[in-house]
Amino acid sequence: MAANTKNALNRMKFEVASQVGVNLKDGYNGDLPASQAGKVGGNMVKKMINDAKNMMS
Numbered sequence: 001m002a003a004n005t006k007n008a009l010n011r012m013k014f015e016v017a018s019q020v021g022v023n024l025k026d027g028y029n030g031d032l033p034a035s036q037a038g039k040v041g042g043n044m045v046k047k048m049i050n051d052a053k054n055m056m057s
Contacts, residue, residue, distance in 0.1 A: 009044075016043045 017024040020043055022036045029037070 012044055016040055
């Protein structure tokens with residue numbers, strides 16, 4: 001994965017986590033409950049799908 005893409009996804013992860021009320025920290029976040037990690041991941045996917053739809057229209 002290109003460094004730019006990795007950085008963009010990382011920024012999106014922190015942005016989405018903030019929006020859904022999940023407190024992420026830099027580095028290891030393996031201590032998060034699965035429900036919180038899933039909330040962040042699921043909302044990231046929703047955002048990527050909406051962005052792709054907007055680009056196509």
